[in-house]
Amino acid sequence: MAYNKPLGELLIELGFLKVEQLNIALDVQKANPKFLGEILQDLNFVTSEEFAEAIAMQNNLEFIDLESIIPSEEALKLVPQNIATSLNILPISVDASYLVVATGEVNDLKTHDYLRKVSHKQVKFVVGDKRAIARYAEIYYYQLDNPIEVEVRAMVKKVIDGQEVNTPHLVDLLLNNAIKDRVTDIHITPEGMVSHVFYRIDGVMQHYYSLPSEIHPQITARIKILSDLDISEQRKPQDGAFSYSFFNEQFDLRVSTLPTNHGENIVMRLLGRNTSLFNLIHLGLSEENSKKIEKYFSKPYGIVLVVGPTGSGKTTTLYSALRKVDSLKKNVMTIEDPIEYKFSFVKQTQLNEKAGYNYHAAIRAFMRQDPDVMLVGEIRDEETAELAVRASITGHLVLSTLHTNDAVGTIPRLGDLNIPAYLIGSGLLAVIAQRLVRKLCPHCKVPIQKSTEELLEMGISKRVIEQHREPTLFEAKGCTMCRNTGYKGRQAIVEILEIDEEIEAMIVTNTTSIKIANVASEKGMHSMKEDGYAKALSGLTSLDEIARVVN
Numbered sequence: 001m002a003y004n005k006p007l008g009e010l011l012i013e014l015g016f017l018k019v020e021q022l023n024i025a026l027d028v029q030k031a032n033p034k035f036l037g038e039i040l041q042d043l044n045f046v047t048s049e050e051f052a053e054a055i056a057m058q059n060n061l062e063f064i065d066l067e068s069i070i071p072s073e074e075a076l077k078l079v080p081q082n083i084a085t086s087l088n089i090l091p092i093s094v095d096a097s098y099l100v101v102a103t104g105e106v107n108d109l110k111t112h113d114y115l116r117k118v119s120h121k122q123v124k125f126v127v128g129d130k131r132a133i134a135r136y137a138e139i140y141y142y143q144l145d146n147p148i149e150v151e152v153r154a155m156v157k158k159v160i161d162g163q164e165v166n167t168p169h170l171v172d173l174l175l176n177n178a179i180k181d182r183v184t185d186i187h188i189t190p191e192g193m194v195s196h197v198f199y200r201i202d203g204v205m206q207h208y209y210s211l212p213s214e215i216h217p218q219i220t221a222r223i224k225i226l227s228d229l230d231i232s233e234q235r236k237p238q239d240g241a242f243s244y245s246f247f248n249e250q251f252d253l254r255v256s257t258l259p260t261n262h263g264e265n266i267v268m269r270l271l272g273r274n275t276s277l278f279n280l281i282h283l284g285l286s287e288e289n290s291k292k293i294e295k296y297f298s299k300p301y302g303i304v305l306v307v308g309p310t311g312s313g314k315t316t317t318l319y320s321a322l323r324k325v326d327s328l329k330k331n332v333m334t335i336e337d338p339i340e341y342k343f344s345f346v347k348q349t350q351l352n353e354k355a356g357y358n359y360h361a362a363i364r365a366f367m368r369q370d371p372d373v374m375l376v377g378e379i380r381d382e383e384t385a386e387l388a389v390r391a392s393i394t395g396h397l398v399l400s401t402l403h404t405n406d407a408v409g410t411i412p413r414l415g416d417l418n419i420p421a422y423l424i425g426s427g428l429l430a431v432i433a434q435r436l437v438r439k440l441c442p443h444c445k446v447p448i449q450k451s452t453e454e455l456l457e458m459g460i461s462k463r464v465i466e467q468h469r470e471p472t473l474f475e476a477k478g479c480t481m482c483r484n485t486g487y488k489g490r491q492a493i494v495e496i497l498e499i500d501e502e503i504e505a506m507i508v509t510n511t512t513s514i515k516i517a518n519v520a521s522e523k524g525m526h527s528m529k530e531d532g533y534a535k536a537l538s539g540l541t542s543l544d545e546i547a548r549v550v551n
Helices: 007-013 019-031 036-042 048-058 073-078 081-087 109-119 130-145 148-160 167-180 213-226 287-297 314-322 359-366 382-392 410-416 421-427 452-457 462-466 501-508 513-522 528-537 543-549
Strands: 089-094 098-103 122-127 185-190 194-201 204-212 238-246 249-260 263-272 302-307 332-336 347-350 373-376 397-402 428-440 446-448 473-475 487-498
Touching: 007 019, 007 036, 007 048, 019 036, 036 048, 048 122, 048 130, 073 089, 073 098, 073 130, 081 089, 081 130, 089 109, 089 130, 098 109, 109 122, 130 167, 148 167, 148 204, 167 185, 167 194, 167 213, 167 238, 167 249, 167 263, 185 213, 194 213, 204 213, 213 238, 213 249, 213 263, 287 302, 287 314, 287 428, 287 487, 302 314, 302 382, 314 397, 314 428, 332 359, 359 373, 359 382, 373 382, 382 397, 382 421, 382 428, 397 410, 410 421, 410 428, 410 513, 421 428, 421 501, 428 528, 428 543, 452 462, 462 528, 473 543, 487 513, 487 528, 487 543, 501 513, 528 543
Parallel strands: 098 122, 302 397, 302 428, 332 347, 332 373, 373 397
Antiparallel strands: 089 098, 185 194, 185 263, 194 204, 238 249, 249 263, 428 487, 446 473
8 A cells, every 4th residue: 555645745754855845846847847756856856866765655665775785697687688778677686486676667567567477476666766777777787798707807817828908998897897886996006926906895995806917017007098197107106087987977086106116006086976965864874963963054153064084974974964954045155176966056166276266265255155054175274274163153154074083183173273262162063073884784694692791891881782772783794795795885973072052161271172072971972983883783783893993
């Protein structure tokens, strides 16, 4: 039986849409007779994934995140690629009784009947993001007919046999496989006998290939040519960039070379364009922390900082929270490097150091544009820090990121940037510190038992244990779905330092960070480690993973 609420109401109920946004979309529909879902996505009010979640709820079906699964070859082989592409479906898995298929058209009885006939099985529809279905159908059917690993092994054999190889094609294979496996960084590292290819997945380096050392110079030269670097210069580091297309999706790659005793080491950072952003709950934030962040992002003035090391998901959290700001009633302006996601009714600008348009130049320009909210991609220097803090105490809400290890450490860091203590205390609203931890693979995680005494001995606080009276602990095992790592995907663990009158007074009087942390803890602040332990006790990640990520 379907959940009979209209989609607009469901999207509002799920927290993906505001009433005012729905009303604007309905007005647009009067002038442009598209489906409401298309208009909401065209206006960037909801993501295609959020819309799919609402469709799933409306039809009492399971929503599936295609980022976290790998379709089985058996399921893919049951449905021809041209049929899957034309119907925009993706076979997921098959067993003795059922074929599970991801679709965005849940009431398509014709497709349902076709699949039942071709597979000779019962068909179970799960709901997926239409755009993700189209993308992954192309990728996984391509992989089915052209296994990248097989091609790479064949090229390695050619090199060993003394034959010529198509180096540009080999580089393409390495890039294609990285995109398929959702890699963030590619490392090509020369050693004595071979050149190793590592992919960083979910924050952890994984070894993929060992290539004959004699082909390393050709690979390096190819990447340098793509990046517009000097191929004759091998004695000093170089930095470059290039764009790459894979199944009509554009990716930007930032390239760094470093001379070593075995040759040039190559590291490529892979950046997808039009990054899909989720809401705060999807990022792994607890409902309590999500509400806190939404509260501070709706304040009329002050500064909110998201802090952590490089690669800790700061920008994603910042953008996800920015979606909660009412840009229909507030003048919202951003300076980004680069613009990764389009926001409706937000004035977005991109950093251009060569043209003199840097962060502090942007803040000065914004102040003449009657802003309510300013998003500054990163506070890097004293001038930007001072302008951001001063803007926050003159009636503007400023949102930004900063590199510090924890929330309380932000205060001395701002002091290092020569911001006076009284400005920090009066301007700062809250600091959100975070890390990313890997999620346990749902297909192979193994339950384990720990007594309360054992948990206490491990350093897990009593208040966290008491919140999980029946803890569900698991440890990583490994299977084909997660490349035998035991983990699939990541989520944020956070701590939120809220600046109330007492903590403001402590900042102004230069109280030590330790004392401020102790008072914040007494007031209910959970540390990142405690948030991580809470996720482990809920079965989402492992105790080993928390120990790896947080000291």
